[in-house]
Amino acid sequence: MDIGIVMNTMRDPAGVPAHPVLFQALMVFTWVFHIAFVHLTLGAAGLSIYAFHKRAENPNWERLSIAMTKVAKVGVSLLIVLGVAPLLFTQVIYDPQWYASNVLSGRWTIAFIFTLIVAYCAWFVFYYANHEGAKRHIGLYAWVALGLFCLDGLIMHALSYQALLPDEWMRWYAPDGMLDTRGAALHAIQWPRYLFIMSLSVPAVGVYLIAYAHYFAVREDREPAYRSFAVALGRQIASWGFVLSVIPLLAWQFAHPIGSGLSRHPIGWLLVATVLALAVWVRRFPQRTHGYAPLSAGLGLLALLAVWREVIRVQLLRPFGYDITSYTVHADWPSTALFFATLLGVGGLVGGFYLTLLYRSGRVQGIYNAEPGVARLGSAAVGILGLWIAVFFIYGIWIWVRNSFL
Numbered sequence: 221m222d223i224g225i226v227m228n229t230m231r232d233p234a235g236v237p238a239h240p241v242l243f244q245a246l247m248v249f250t251w252v253f254h255i256a257f258v259h260l261t262l263g264a265a266g267l268s269i270y271a272f273h274k275r276a277e278n279p280n281w282e283r284l285s286i287a288m289t290k291v292a293k294v295g296v297s298l299l300i301v302l303g304v305a306p307l308l309f310t311q312v313i314y315d316p317q318w319y320a321s322n323v324l325s326g327r328w329t330i331a332f333i334f335t336l337i338v339a340y341c342a343w344f345v346f347y348y349a350n351h352e353g354a355k356r357h358i359g360l361y362a363w364v365a366l367g368l369f370c371l372d373g374l375i376m377h378a379l380s381y382q383a384l385l386p387d388e389w390m391r392w393y394a395p396d397g398m399l400d401t402r403g404a405a406l407h408a409i410q411w412p413r414y415l416f417i418m419s420l421s422v423p424a425v426g427v428y429l430i431a432y433a434h435y436f437a438v439r440e441d442r443e444p445a446y447r448s449f450a451v452a453l454g455r456q457i458a459s460w461g462f463v464l465s466v467i468p469l470l471a472w473q474f475a476h477p478i479g480s481g482l483s484r485h486p487i488g489w490l491l492v493a494t495v496l497a498l499a500v501w502v503r504r505f506p507q508r509t510h511g512y513a514p515l516s517a518g519l520g521l522l523a524l525l526a527v528w529r530e531v532i533r534v535q536l537l538r539p540f541g542y543d544i545t546s547y548t549v550h551a552d553w554p555s556t557a558l559f560f561a562t563l564l565g566v567g568g569l570v571g572g573f574y575l576t577l578l579y580r581s582g583r584v585q586g587i588y589n590a591e592p593g594v595a596r597l598g599s600a601a602v603g604i605l606g607l608w609i610a611v612f613f614i615y616g617i618w619i620w621v622r623n624s625f626l
């Protein structure tokens with residue numbers, strides 16, 4: 221059986237509504253935001269636990285632990301929401317690989333959801349109990365949550381990685397010719413890849429701390445001593461974090477299949493160089509540098525990682541004759557136009573309004589009165605939402621009338 225023919229046959233016969241490369245670009249782009257919040261959440265969770273156990277030493281630790289617990293709480297919801305977009309795009313152009321991988325580890329795919337729910341509940345218990353003078357044993361909930369979040373990352377990794385190994389699927393599905401439909405195993409884990417991606421959570425919380433101190437510089441209730449504590453800690457965590465993450469990255473570089481050419485590919489080495497450069501830059505961090513600069517550079521690194529993951533996928537699937545550009549296209553211009561109009565209009569304006577509002581209001585102590593510009597943005601956001609809902613219904617009703625009565 222030729223697995224390449226199987227994969228191409230498993231594609232959605234309805235095809236895709238626009239050029240496949242468009243979905244590929246959107247998949248890579250949207251994944252950056254998912255993984256950014258994965259890193260921020262895991263990093264903030266780890267730091268809040270560490271700070272929780274150190275709070276007797278210095279009140280700054282207690283304060284930081286409570287703040288990072290909140291960051292991780294919000295981070296989980298954002299990483300979940302932001303995981304949906306790349307998930308949909310993966311399912312559009314890599315549907316044979318993604319579904320095969322999910323079915324081969326079906327029990328783990330379902331367990332992913334339940335463990336995530338349990339982990340989030342445990343984190344909420346920690347969040348409610350982590351206040352001044354909190355009891356030591358509540359730290360246990362945080363450890364359980366962090367452990368389960370890491371397990372969820374492992375499941376995500378295995379599902380992504382198994383999708384790249386189609387010539388193994390039959391062996392996993394029918395070992396020694398006997399069908400095994402339980403989906404009870406995670407069949408393939410590439411530890412260096414998993415550890416590298418997860419390890420970036422350490423520098424992520426470091427660069428976040430530097431930005432955090434900058435953000436609160438205008439608020440009197442975040443005293444200079446606390447902010448200096450956060451910046452110094454952030455620099456240390458970020459620079460050491462980048463250095464440590466180079467170890468699994470190098471191991472990953474040499475774990476690519478021989479003959480794939482990936483170990484020599486320039487993007488992989490550019491990633492290594494970027495991580496090292498960031499380690500040095502954050503360590504030397506000049507005073508004049510803007511507090512958000514390391515965070516922005518970190519996002520650049522994640523964009524490179526996202527591109528690298530895709531280069532690996534394309535390279536590993538090519539020998540099987542799987543190429544997304546040969547996906548059947550049934551162009552549907554109205555829905556493509558509606559998608560981009562929604563992305564720019566609703567995403568840009570409504571999302572932009574929320575982000576601006578959160579950013580501005582968080583920098584004010586006490587009650588925040590929106591500036592005229594923010595108020596106007598709010599009215600425009602409500603207007604565009606109304607327009608979007610109207611277009612959505614008019615378009616649907618028009619298609620229904622056309623198909624049923626004309």
Ligand code: HEM
Nearest residue numbers: 258299300303304306307310369372373376377380413417
């Ligand atoms: C605590 C929860 C989660 C963690 C720690 C996590 C972590 C990860 C990691 C480490 C990867 C990269 C795997 C690799 O390339 O080897 C990944 C990929 C991905 N994650 Fe998550 N994730 C979580 C939750 C979610 C959720 C809830 C969704 C969807 C709603 C999601 C959607 C995705 C998608 C679509 C990919 C890319 C798959 C691919 O390219 O084949 N993740 N995630």
